[in-house]
Amino acid sequence: MRLLNRSAGRLSRHRRGPLAGLVVLLLGLLMTGGLYAAFSPASADETASSADQIAKGRELFLVSCSFCHGQNGEGVRSEDGNQIGPSLVGVGAAAVDFQVGTGRMPLAQPGAQAQEKPPTFDDDEVAALAAYVASLGPGPAVxxxxxxxxxxxxxxxxxxxxxxxxxxxxxxxxxxxxxxxxxxxxxxxxxxxxxxxxxxxxxxxxxxxxxxxxxxxxxxxxxxxxxxxxxxxxxxxxxxxxxxxxxxGGLGPVPEGLAAWIGGIGICVGFAVWIAAHTTRSNKKKVEA
CATH class of the missing domain: 1.10.760.10 (Cytochrome c-like domain)
Incomplete structure (x- = not known):
């Protein structure tokens, strides 16, 4: 009993010591971190996967997109101030998924409007590019x-x-x-x-x-x-x-009106000319007789 009392007294004195609170805090943090890592490994994997995807997207971006949009997506202007490629900061992953997924980007050649064409990148590469651009600033998600x-x-x-x-x-x-x-x-x-x-x-x-x-x-x-x-x-x-x-083609009233003019009125005019020509011939025959 005396030994137990002495041990309890020593523990009580150590709990009141200046380092006791720090030790308890460290033990609590270690236990919390261990439990979190044990029960939510998927979150850590997703974070690592997202970082890898962003890194892959940046590599693709530097090769295929940075000439017009800048190395950090800040956009590029020519010496006379004309915009070569707009800034992509804040456009979001949805804009990249649309433009690259439909083949509009990268541009085949400058023009008034990007032309739709077969995509240059596969689905994984499009997702990587979208993830990288999304990391530049908040914007609409896919x-x-x-x-x-x-x-x-x-x-x-x-x-x-x-x-x-x-x-x-x-x-x-x-x-x-x-x-x-x-x-x-x-x-x-x-x-x-x-x-x-x-x-x-x-x-x-x-x-x-x-x-x-x-x-x-x-x-x-x-x-x-x-x-x-x-x-x-x-x-x-x-x-x-x-x-x-x-x-x-469902193109509306303009082609329908054009078709009506050429097909309808054109036929009527041609028929009228044909009638006039045949009427003149019949009159000439009667005069000669």
């Missing part, structure tokens, strides 16, 4: 499938979403993209591309980031649900039959 998919909705909910999307599209988009999404010409060499049959992710990203001549429909202008509804409407056009006969 959307998930749930942001633009109608999966899980009933038929009534789907039809309501398509109806809402059609109203939004007809109000905001037909001036450039045509009521059927077939695209059209724009001033100064630009054009609104055809958006029928385009992958929904790219349509969502285009609405979110506003590439080329397109205005930017941020989530403050069009909510994510409204963007989803617009995509649903465009998807419904693929299944909608054309009740108007030959649609001339």
């Amino acid at each position: 959307p998930d499938e749930g942001d633009y998919s109608l999966a899980g909705m009933s038929d009534e909910e789907r039809q309501a979403a398509i109806t809402r999307g059609g109203q939004i599209f007809l109000t905001n988009c037909t001036a450039c993209h045509n009521f059927e999404g077939s695209g059209g010409a724009m001033p100064r060499g630009g054009y609104a591309p055809r958006i029928r049959g385009v992958e929904p992710r790219y349509i969502y990203e285009a609405l979110l980031t506003g590439p080329q001549n397109m205005p930017n429909f941020s989530n403050g202008n069009l909510s994510p649900d409204e963007k989803r509804d617009v995509i649903a409407y465009l998807g419904s056009l693929e299944e909608m039959p054309n009740y108007g006969g030959f649609g001339l």
